[in-house]
Amino acid sequence: MQPLAQPPRQAPIATPPLLRLIDDAGHAAPAAESGGFALPPLTTLLRLYRQMVVARRFEAQVTALTRQGRLATYPSALGQEACEIAAVASLAPEDWLFPTYRDSIALLTRGVPPEQILASFRGDWHSGYDQQQHRIAPQATPLATQALHAVGLATAAKLKRHSTVALTLLGDGATSEGDAHEAFNFAAVWQAPVVFLVQNNQFAISVPLDKQMACRTIADKAIGYGMPGYYVDGNDVAAMYAVVTAAIDRARSGGGPTLIEGLTYRIEAHTNSDDPSRYRNAADVDVWRGRDPIERLEKYLVSEGALPAAERADITREAEELAAATRDCMTRQATSDPLELFDHLYSPSSARPALAEQRAFLAAELAELAAPSTDKGANR
Template structure:
């Protein structure tokens, strides 16, 4: 800009205070299951709370079964989400029928809760060459293994849906480590500029593999980062399923972007290839076990008379039946077809690959 040019005017902006999260995490239930008095959140309906409990119990049993299958060699790798069930189940239950979910590699429980067949959910982690489920059938994007690439996918999808006049929001799941990636910053920036209907749910479980949060950021909270992009932010107790459901439900209905940081904890190791004892203590894990999301909701529902021992037993049996079906599906040996190496790589197969494919067919015959 030259000295004679007038400065470009900036658009009027409201006070940034409405973008900031609360000082303390929002919650509806304390760790012992008693209600939080004076919470600004609206408690979900009783039937929703019971369904949250049921899905978390089934989801946890699926998670432990998948971990066992990894030890048996049936899965190449499995990132457990034990302890994070409230962040897996509650957001999925809050989705509207036309909303889309963009998950990470740790969100298999969320996919199963969305209605995806568990065997199809685990295809990626089994080492299969393709995505095991149809994204359009379930309105779920492919599980994202590279950190934070799904954030950009979600923003692009949500912006496109708005341009087409669709009443659709995108929910993108990510971990605290993904907030250190450039893709997340780009996604938040464009979400703010476009006011795209996308909800970023950061499952802050304290570690990016072995790197603790204080080695990743100096921000007061990850939720505070939203103000830099003009994105309203929320800090919530990520082990309170009722509260997570309430904040995600409300965020999906704003018509714009929201950054939610859910404080939670990964009880198991990062994956079966990780030794978590090298970077955290057993006392730390025990402290978070006392904040268990399933036990918390169970205590509240029991005190309200909405959950009795018979119902608990019924849900436990349902979870065992589900786990048995997962075992049966994953214990089936699939004979791979070598010709699949050439499929779905190019729209038009190059001549040298066509020659190789023909050679393979002749050798196989």
């Protein structure tokens, strides 16, 4: 049987211009490209720059540790810092973040310690941080499942008349999943206070975007669900911050959900076990390296006189201190208690007798194994 041929496509409608506030060269973009959004204050941009530099140093350190065998795997977000940092910086303390497996720097920026972020990548815990404390759901590996969780939490918050907003991070591949459709549709119908931020890094592992969908942009899908959609330069942290902040404010005031597409690029491999040379051109990677989000903002800040040498030195010091702390925590041998298998499954008031019996059985076996051994053949 012959394989099914790809049907010919009609000529696509021209892609709309990207919404941006700072261009690739580090200059303020023309008003026509701003979509009506204003540049954030210099103090905000300087804070975002610091967070991106620190996050990138963390990524580089973790990637090195993975290559040394300290972690089993790690999906780098190098080049996607603008999307992730802008998203977290836009959240209020009471809001919730629903991340994917690639969004470790988002967790870092929201205050999760490195050893807790990396616990799952090392195989210590499924999720090594306290979700309630940080208002961050577990990092989702199955595509788009966290979008439904975000909508559920946001809907519950609305019913309880809380001011909480849920923001979920997705990749372009996740929008091809049924879970994403259900989340978009439910959120729009029920006007849930949720923001969907799609980091379009242009590859779902090895599948390019044009093999996933025929629409102009992912943001165009928003109109079919009845919610606003924005097509944003995902390497412009100023634009990302302005758009995400506005979407969160809209959700909090009862305006319902928003779909935001941040066009960016995955500079490194899907994970350390991936070989991207099999499915993409190195020349394309070089082009996107030239659109670096950190360098872009740095040029703008320098041109505005907002990045003095002392500030640069302080940012570098903070980044190196974090890298050193990350190395230290990952070179320490992890300790685990097998009895933790039974913890955090139910609240103490809802404990299951069967689990208590299983825990007691395992505890007895562990105690027997830990007891001093005797040489049964010594008296033979």
